[in-house]
Amino acid sequence: MTSHPAIHPTILTVENLHKTYRLGRVDVPVLRGIDLTVQRGEFVAILGASGSGKSTLLHLIGGLDKPDREPRSNIRFDGEPLGRGGRLDSYRASAIGFVFQFYHLLPELTVLENVTIAAMARHRWGWWRQRSVVVPQARALLERVGLGHRVKHRPAELSGGERQRVAIARALINRPRMLLADEPTGNLDRQTGDSILDLLIEIQRETSQTMVVVTHSAATAQRADRVVRLEAGRVVEVPDLVAAGLAV
């Protein structure tokens, strides 16, 4: 009999997560012992007011930032603790896809290059071998997000919604196991924001993509499988948005 590595139904486990920022001589605690689990294929919305630490939590989950040394925090992804240094780089490159509020596209690159650059960062020297596979995938992704006809355009030539679509394609090009979106509709008008959210949800449904979306919008949150709320640096589960008075 051959054994297969167990596939955890829980893709992310966060235990006792603390994060404190130092502003001058003052320590400002932002996260005060976050406990959170995310199931594979789940769409979780993290809701909270501005400054509640939503983005900080997302950055910590995504390996862009490090939790406080004391008290000891624990972030596990697919059952493995997040590493440090090179392992974190590799984690960000292959396991995680980020979508930011302000798109963060590289202005000198075309739409297609903005998507493939994530694959370049992942494959490094192996890019030359992967290129023939990845570039058609990037084109297909851009078709999927409705920008197949704009692959040679620069970000400056796109609308806000189109830029966010490119950012989504970039986040998905490496087939990440978890998509982290930080206020993906926060910089868009309502109609465009809804279309972006529709797109994200469609993709999540089609591919059973695990997705954690940070938002302060109850409208966005109510379309998630599960909503958690950050209050005073801690997670409060919101089983029912209507009951919590957050439904739009």
Added chain:
Amino acid sequence: MYQLLLTRRYLTSKIMPLLASLAVVLCTAMVLITWSVMGGFLKKFVASGRTMTGDVVITWPNTGFPHYDDLITRLKADPMIAAATPVIEAFGLIQLPDGRNETVQIRGIHGPSYAEVTAYGDILWWKPLDKPVPADKKAQDPRVDPKLKDLMGRLEEQGRTLTRINPDTGQAEGAVVPGIEVSGFNQREVTGFYTPKVLLERRKDGTTRAVDVFLPRNGEVILNVLPLDTEGQAVQTVTRRLPVANEFHSGVFEFDKNIVLIELGVLQDMLMMDEALRAVDEPAAPTAGDGGESFAGTPPAQAMEIEPARVTHVYVRGVGDLSTFGAADPLRIRCEHIYADFAADHPDVPAEWNIRILTWEDLNRTMINAVRTETTVVLVVFSFISLTAVFLVLAIFWAMISEKTRDIGVLRSIGASKGGIAGLWLGYGLAIGIVGSVLGLAAAYTIVININPIHEWMGQALGLQIWDPRVYYFVKIPNEVEPDRAAIVFFGGLFCSVGGALWPAIRAANMHPVKALRFE
């Protein structure tokens, strides 16, 4: 691989990297031009020193030494020695057809053997040319004129033998070959050739007439020399009117302005250094007086004896290329041994510890060291100035990284490592260095190769003459770019550029990803 893509995009979409490249262009071009000209000056100086003297010189100035034929035979028999030739060096006055007197160095040579030791055949100016010099696009050089081909051929032959046929007697007479700048009768053209001048002479009746002063055709000069006796004492001035056989152009202004070559036999005759039956003083012999005691007051008796011909120098050319520094030293040592044997067999020549045997490097040591020092100092100064490129690149990169902070955060968010970010900016610095160095080298090459036309143009258009041959020794500015020097300057440019990018690259690599993403 994103580094290559971004480097390419940043290079072509930003003005700041172009400024950084421009700094590298200017610095590499400045250093290479300086090094090429100064280094070329030294190289040309070395080559020119050998052009007219060969590799080693055996010399006993003023009075000279006899039996030189035997010495030359012994030298030529040695496997280290390719050729040797007798020479007399003396100073004199030359009177030109317009009445001017110029002090010159007179060098008596034997044309054929002198050409074997030196580049004499090459430096003879008036000779037929198949094609004009490169800059002479209109082929105005008289040497390429088909109508003058016969004349030029005759002049070349005259130059090689330092003789000219006397139209009255039909006999070949010993003649002189002055440097092309001695007479002042040749106009140096911008394109690099000489045109004989035509002088206008005013007659007594007020009219003028054109006078052909092309000396090698039918001109004569008057040479005045001062012979010395075997004790080195001046005897009497000897004056002789001599035809001009040709003119030489060594490219060294000092030589071309001050040296007059003359057929060896003629100069030996003028300086009384030829083989001749001469009266020599004999020591006073004891004479019996009336009282039978000796009498020492009798004037010395004079006897007649054949005195062998003398020369002041023997020039020697070694086998192979001895143009590098120190290469001629073994040949000098060999010549010392040969001369010692020669002196042992001839008691009337200077002893081996008296004779001076010098390499071309010894002869020019003072000037070579001065030029070497000057070249080094100028290079060091310019290299220090070029270091400003490092700080310029640093400042530009620092500003660019500040501008690109958010992009760095984005790259970190998609998995770029710290090393990858540092590599991006170092690679970018390298690319700027490559672009700047390549363009700098191209600019330097273009300028150095065309430095003489540029200089001529500056002289004509702006009235500037930076390179005065009377000061800088050579008629032309050295215009060769050495590949090894270009390579060193190229890598220096890369070093400056990458060095300037290093600190900003480290700063970029150490940026906190979240702070970078939130940067405004």
